[in-house]
Amino acid sequence: MTEVGSSSPSMSFIGTSRWALAANAITIIRTVLAPVLAAMVAYRNPWWVSFWFGWFLGVTDILDGHLARRSDPTRVGAFLDPLADKAVVLLVGYVMVAIGRFHWLPITLIALRELAITVYRSYWGRRGLAVPARRSAKYKTLFQGLALAAAMCPAFDGQLWVADVLLWFAVAFTLVSGLQYALDGHGVLRKGGQR
DSSP: HHHHHHHHHTSSSSSSSHHHHHHHHHHHHHHHHHHHHHHHHOOOSHHHHHHHHHHHHHHHHHHHEEEEEOOOBHHHHHHHHHHHHHHHHHHHHHHHHHHHSSHHHHHHHHHHHHHHHHHHHHHHHHTTEEEOHHHHHHHHHHHHHHHHHHHGGGGGOOOOHHHHHHHHHHHHHHHHHHEEEEHHHHHHHHHHHOO
């Protein structure tokens, strides 16, 4: 964990550079389009249209991250980027549960971890500490996206086990990264006491 002010003493709300504004605009668009993807999956699954639309949203995630690294971090970006990721995964994931494509347990484990980490980040944020993303959390996001893509892809319609295996890999990385964050917080408390 790092002091919020140590790496970006003047973290602005939305940013003034063209890179920050573009990154935040793309993140907002991805957040707004997450329910559209979920509705497409509810309408018809598997379906090439929703599959490629999901890939489009995945590319926008990569693009806004690339643009954000060209500028100083912003409060809007720090809040909305993980929110957009969670919106896509949980909305589409629970639609997959509703249509009988995924079992409720792995999606609920992911949802509980995401809720816990959101509360956790808020807790440390109020104490002036930022919680940077761990490598395992990046793998978690990758496997979540791959699982959803496989479940939406007509080419895997007869091989449902592919999406299920990817989903359980995502759950494993989800729980491991959550445990790592908890251990980070415990370590901070042991070193510095309650902040």
